[in-house]
Amino acid sequence: MTSVLIVVFDGLQPAQIRPDLMPNLSQFADEGVFFESHHPVFPSVTRINAASMVTGRYPGGHGLAANTMVARDYDPTLVFSALEPTLADIGRKTGRVLLAPTLADILAEHGLEYTAIGVGTSGNAYVHNPSADTSGGATIHPDFTLPYSLQDRLVSRFGKWPDESQPNTPRFRHAIRILTEHIIPEREPAVALIWSSEPDKAQHAHGVGSEMSDRAVREADAGFGQIMDWLGANGVSETDVMVVSDHGYSTIREVMDVESHIRDAGFGGDDVLVAPNGGSVLFYTRDSSTASSLASHLMSQAWCGALLASEAAGDIEGTLPLTLVGGDGPRAPELSMSFTWDSEKNDAGYDGFAHSTGGASGLGQHGSMSKHEMNNTLLARGPSFKTRNRITSPTGNVDVAPTVLSLLGLPIPDDMEGRAIDEALVNG
Structure with a gap:
């Protein structure tokens, strides 16, 4: 049966996918499909793009307006940051965190599982599968899991999560271990996702193309190489792999x-x-x-x-x-x-x-309509995708969910606003 692995590098720009910085990802891009005109949703911030990836909807449709927002159906006077505690409270008080079904919800209807593990913000992780307690699948994050009962079992087996650091490589390595020792071989989800918080954290703190940013990119690429080597060594090299970022970057x-x-x-x-x-x-x-x-x-x-x-x-x-x-x-x-x-x-040439609205002059940021923030990364390789191909037609993060459903041979809901990227597929 076809399975899909989605690897997300937060804030990765296409210009950073170079042999000197990211040899593993550069080789992956050369051998697979490189989407030259890929776009996030606006505002070009993380959590709404995570929601768009898993719902195939733009923010108006899935109801997460930005990283920081107001939800009048929850509290019309509160400006809040969309992190796990508040999102969970929204779910309890309104009955729904997102206004559209997620990939996890749709796969559950077909007896399939979606499992996500990420080391970015808790809000980013939470929106992947807010209804895991009822729809199945799982979300794994250093601060929590869905279902919540999973956390103690994972800590008992894999140990406590490393402290957050710059770059955040120790946490990403821990996530890779859980992915390759538990999620893929034991849970066998139809769709697995792993989310690296780099290079986003390094770029916010030190600037795009800074020494720390370049180190974060190199170490993230090494983690990607580890994942791909594991897939090949364990007989799952035929998995369809998609690599995406949530947004681009500016200074x-x-x-x-x-x-x-x-x-x-x-x-x-x-x-x-x-x-x-x-x-x-x-x-x-x-x-x-x-x-x-x-x-x-x-x-x-x-x-x-x-x-x-x-x-x-x-x-x-x-x-x-x-x-x-x-x-x-x-x-x-x-x-x-x-x-x-x-x-x-x-100063680094980016x-x-x-x-x-925050940060400091010379550091990295995103959220605007800049063409440098509204052009992000999408790559794909696997048995369902063409090889050594560059796609110039416009694609977006809203196309991730319908493309995944197409790869699995499942119907795409009529209310999804994204599309299956058929021109990248072998039979497209």
Whole structure:
């Protein structure tokens, strides 16, 4: 039976897949399919892209608007970071974390399993399979597991997780051990996923192309080589392997405290809730009149890039409809802003600068509509995929779930907004 392994490198840019930095992944890309025009969803932040990968839906459809957001069906006054404790509470209080079924839910209907292990944020891990207690499968993370009862058994067998470090290689190695000794050989899931937090953590802390960033990339690549060697040595080399990143990257030009700015401009906390997301900001307004006034003010600022308005905000001159990026839906903000960006090279030679809500000038960031953040990695190799092929047609993270279902010979739900990437398949 066909099985699929998805390997995610958080924040990996296509420009980093070079023989001197990533020899294993470079060879994989040369021998398989390289998707040249692959894209995340906007905002180009991690947790909503994880949700889009497993639901095949844009943020408006799956209901996770950004890393930092408001869910009015949960608490209309709370700006929260989408991490496991809050997401679990949303599930308890509203009955659903995501507004669309995940790969795990769909596979469970066919008697199949999805198991994910990741060493990034707890929110990123949680959205892979929020209903594991009922739908089956598992999510494994240093802070928790789903089902929660699995954690003690894994710690008893594999030991405690290493402390987080820079680069976060010890945790990734621990995850690889659980993947190769437990998940694949014992659970035998139809789909397994492993998520590396690098090079994202190193790039946030030290900058894109910094010495620490390059070290993180090299060590992540070594881990990938270990996984591929294990697959070959254990008779599962015919697995279809997909390698993806959640977003690209930019270098911070200047940090902007947007919330303080709009408060100083007269927009109070009762009028506007502000959710900062690195290269983007979401605004939840009291009413459409406030949204219109705020939009006019934002568009007068040099750092304001593309500004998108939801249907609830109304037709605001100068804005684009949030539906253009699939962001409109039950949990959508009234306004979604990308900072301005450019293609200037940083000191290490990587393209792209943008403003950010956090971090520091010269460090790495993402979240905006910069073409350097909105172009990310997708590679594939295995018996179902063509060999030595470069695909130039547009693809996106929303295409991961439908492509996986196609590989497994399962029907793709009509409400998935992504597509199976048939042009990359042997019979496509």
